[in-house]
Amino acid sequence: MTHKEKLSAIRQQMKANGVAAYIIPSSDPHISEYLPDFYKCLYFASGFTGSAGTLVITQDFAGLWTDFRYFVQAGEQLKNSGYELVKLKVQHAPEYIQWLHDILDDHAVVAFNDKLLSVLLGELLEKQLADKQIVFKSYDFLDPIWAGRPALPTAPAFLIDEKYTGQSTASKLSALRQSLNTSKASHHFISSLDDIAWLFNIRGKDVSYNPVVLSFALISAENAALFIDPAKLSAEDTSTLHKAGVQVLPYDDIATSLAALPADSSVLIDPKRNCFGLYKQIPASATIIQELNPTTLFKALKNETEVENMRTAMVKDGIAMTRFFKWVEENIGKTKITELSAAEKLQGFRTEQDGFAGISFNTIAGFKGHGALPHYSATPESDSEVLSEGLFLVDSGGQYHYGTTDITRMIPMGNNTEEEKTDYTLVLKAMIEGSKTLYPKGTCGYQIDAICRRPLWDHAINYGHGTGHGIGFYLNVHEGPQVFNPTNVAIPVELGMVTSIEPGIYRPGKHGVRIENLVLTIKHSTNEFNEFYAFETLTLALIDTSLIQKDLLEKSHINWLNHYHQLVYEKLSPHLSADEQAWLKEKAKAI
Template sequence: MTYQEKLAQIRNQMKADNVHAYIIPSADPHISEYLPKHYKCIPFASGFKGSAGTLVITHDHAGLWTDFRYFEQAVDELKDSGFELMKQKVQHAPEYIQWLIEKLDKGSVVAADDKLLSVLLGDLLTQQFAVKEISLTSKDYLSPIWENRPALPSEKAFLIDDKHIGQSVRSKLAQVRTALQKQGASHHLISSLDDLAWLFNIRGKDVSYNPVVLSFALINQKYATLFMDEDKLSIEEKKDLWSNGVEVLSYTDIEPAILDIPANSSIFIDPKRNCFAFYKLIPASIRIIKDTNPTTNLKAVKNETELSNTRAAMLKDGVAITRFLKWLSENIGKITITELSAAAELRKFREQQEGFVGDSFNTISAYKAHGALPHYGASEESNVEVKAEGLFLVDSGGQYFYGTTDITRTIPMGNNTEEESTDYTLVLKGMIDGCKVRFPKGTCGCQIDAITRKPLWDYAINYGHGTGHGVGYFLNVHEGPQVFNASATPVAVELGMITSVEPGVYRPGKHGIRIENLVNTIADVSNEFNEFYAFEALTIAPISTKIVKKELLDQSQIDWLNSYNALVFEKLSPLLNADEAAWLKAEVKAI
């Protein structure tokens, strides 16, 4: 079927049910950011492959709501699909709700699959639609028309030994139960895959790039039940979980388990990370407590084992990045190098590192104008040759036993313009200021975000994405609860949190520049004014100084850059051969 034929069949079902609008979010019953193929509903229905967006279908209009990161991609991928790009002003904001309220008549019916709506979104839709007496009903109009829909993944999962995690499952469950007691909750439902992977020290291959396992958990003060495909674990692994107080039941047993929660109990759920369908199953006699999963906060603060292993992973990654940069510099103009072949070469260098499992996300290999698309993904159709001129942006990461990396370097390829040099230096200034900041305990991400942006704001330049996101431990490359962006998210930056710092400049049709390091929050100074924190550089890879306009940097920024690149040479040179070490020494020469 063509996308227009699919759209017509969805509308036929809507008309048969007297439904006036149908919402298709990018989600699964775990409210995941990255989805297994079974739940890639938006690509199936419209052809749009971006990782964030919402489709809304009425009888006379079909639109995709997504943010600026995907505007050019969406225009290309939605061509002839019957869907129109609806440009979203704010990242992740459900702006289509107000559009529907304005377009639909009083008493209209809107449908969505409740398993793909978060509790937060389901409540918001219900409340806002009530103003115009619009009702929300649960419908799945995709399954009836989705021929050969991919099955749920069935690859084996595995447990990580406690010694590689630094904490046992039993100990983690005790922490969760303490949090439940403080909230006055007798039960706790967890659906978010990274929280479950952290809590049960389990990893898998159910979602590309994220080593998670499709599962749910129901916990009370005595028992913990993990609902997943039981065949994914060996008998020994299930016994291991049992010894930690965890019973493993079938993935599909979660719904009857919710219905069987004893009357007059209380249940704790995260409204952002549980689906509306399960929320509606909770018996009326049960008191519902809504807040962030305790595991989300516990997972964000890495222990010493996790930090030590992450540092080791960063060194392996730094070796791979250094070898890639050397290869690129020595072969450009001599052999044909494209965006895709460069990404493949970087992957080869990572594969040579002990403990490498796979990429932590789809590598962004973006030359010249493609760099202006923050989430560009090179394809056979878009792939271009990288030449000895302009700027080449590479944003990539690796999953290692044990650690997750995420790094961006913008590489000057030669014959760079004044504008490119200025933009590069301003991004570098912002990145340095974000990495070298000292801040008092209790500081939130929006404050770090503003400090990082100021060097760009001084030149009336801004970027539309956040400055930083949390990163998991051999887990999801995007992890909460901390985030460095303009929203006043009331989450303090705590000791042991791993976060990215990645400002950028994007000039459509010209170039994109982003420079990214991961940092760990460490204690700095304690005095009569407060405890002050700082950032430890975790990413260890050279930052090019070839086109830096030194006159735009202040002395503290110059000192930081020289010190950082010196640290890179100190840490990596013992892991390189003589030729590689000599190349790196020249690359990180002080300015």
């Protein structure tokens, strides 16, 4: 079926069931960012491959609401699909709810698959459409028309050793129960896969790039239940979990277990990371406590073992990046290099590193104008040859058994314009500005975000994505609760958090510039004014200096860069060949 035919089939089902509007979010029952193929509903329905967006369908209109990162991509992918692009004004905001309010009649029926809708979004729909007395129903209009729909993944799961995690499952459960006691919760229901992976020291291969396994968890003072396909666990791992006080139950038993909770239960749930359908299985008499999953913060505060392992991962990743940069320089003009072949070559260099377990997201390799698409993903149709001119943006990362990496670098290919040089220098200045910042305890991400943007604002330049996101430990490349973006999120940047700093400048059709490092929050000093924190840069890889316009930088930025390159050479050179050492030493020399 074409996308238009699918849209027509959805509308036929809507008409047969008296549905005025149908909502298809980009999600699964775990409210994940990256999805198993079974749940890639937006792609199936419309052809849009982005990781964030919402389809809303009526008999007269079908639209994709998505943000700045995907405007160009969505505009191209939605051609002849029957869907129109609706540009969000605020990233991740459900602005289509107001649109529905404006166009729907009173008592109209709005439908969605309630297993794909977060509790937060479900309640928001009910609240914002309440005055129109909208009727909400749950339907899956995709499954009946999805011929050959992929099955749920069946890859084995596995436990990881405490020498990597630094903390046992039993210890983590104890800390979680103390938090539940503080919140006066008798039970805690967890759907988010990375929280579950962290809590039970379990990893899997159910979702591309993220080493997680489809599962739910239900925790009380006396019991801890992990709902998972039992066939995914070895007998030894099942036994290990039992010894840690964990009961292993079938994945599909979660709904009946929630429904069987005592009538007087007090259940803690994270409304952003649990689905509306399972939430409604909890007895109506139970008290619901809506808070951030305690494990989300626990997971973000990396312990000493995790930090040391992540430092090792950064060295391994830096070796791969160095070899990749050298390969590009030595082969451009001699060997045909395309966006896809470059990404494949970089993955090959990472694969050579001990403990490599896969890439942490689909590599963004964007030459010239493609670099202006923040979440560009090269396809055989879009794959551009990389030539000896312009800018080549490469945003990539690796999963290692001892850490997760995410790095963006710009490779100047030659004949660069003054505009490219200026944009490159300003983005580098913004990244350094954030990296060298001292800040008092209690500082939140939006404050760091503004500090990073200031060098660009001084030139009336801005970018539409956040400045940084949390990084998991051999887990999701995007994790919270901290985030560096303009949203007034009252979550302080705390000791042990690992976060990206990645400002950018994007000129559609011309070029994009983004430079990204990962930083660890560390203690700096204590005085009569407060306890002050700083960032330790963890990423270890060359930042090209050939385009830098020194007059745009202050002495402190130049000193930071020179010190950083000295550190990069010291950490990486012992693992490189003599030829590679010489190449890196020349490239990383002080400016």
